Amino acid sequence: MKTEKLKLTHINNHNIFIPNSVYKPFADKKMNRVKVELNFNNMKLDFYAAIKKDKISGDFKMMISKQKQKELGLSLGDEFEIQLFEDTSKYGVEMPEELEAVLMSDYDAYKIFESFTAGKKRSIIYGVIRYKTSQQKIDKALIMCENLKRGNHEPIKMFKLE
Incomplete structure (x- = not known):
């Protein structure tokens, strides 16, 4: 399931507003998460x-950070193109291969x-994604796994050695 490509104007610093008529098929199926493709100035962000x-x-509406x-160079008043797709991912976000490998081991x-x-899983995944190098992601995933087994499930402490 996907929408047609839609041209919208950026009118809010925090949100993108999707017309009811465009999102209705998703809402009718009780989908509250989607994969987004946003295009602006020959740049694409998924x-x-x-x-x-x-x-x-x-x-x-959906939040846009x-x-x-900044990554797209999008400012208030700019017109951009957006397309929404059904989220078929397991966690509502792409699982980094480093975290998946550590969890599988x-x-x-x-x-x-x-x-x-589902939200806590996404928080953990985002916690690993934010690290730039593959080795950092592996290291943090290993620390997170040890903390999970110790019963330390607090997001702020989950990626720190104790």
Whole structure:
């Protein structure tokens, strides 16, 4: 399932508003997460996002970070192109191969990870994604697995040695 490519104007520093008529097929299937393809100035950015109904306008909205706006060079008033796709990923975000490999090598940590809510799993995945090098991702995933097995599930401490 996907939308047609849609041209929108960037009118809010924090959100992108999706017209109700465009998002309705997703909403009818109770999908609240999508894969997004955003194009601006010959640059393309793919990411996953949560979509919520805006209580005031009745349209749907998704957050867009300052980092993503900066990466694209997107400013208020700019017109951009967006297309939404059904999120078919297991976790609502791409799993970094380093984290997946570490979890596959540590069954106990994997079982604990899988017992978490979808949002907590995404938080852990984002915690690993933020590191730049593959080795840093592996190191942090190893620390996170040890902390999971020790019962340390606090996000702020999960990637630190104790």
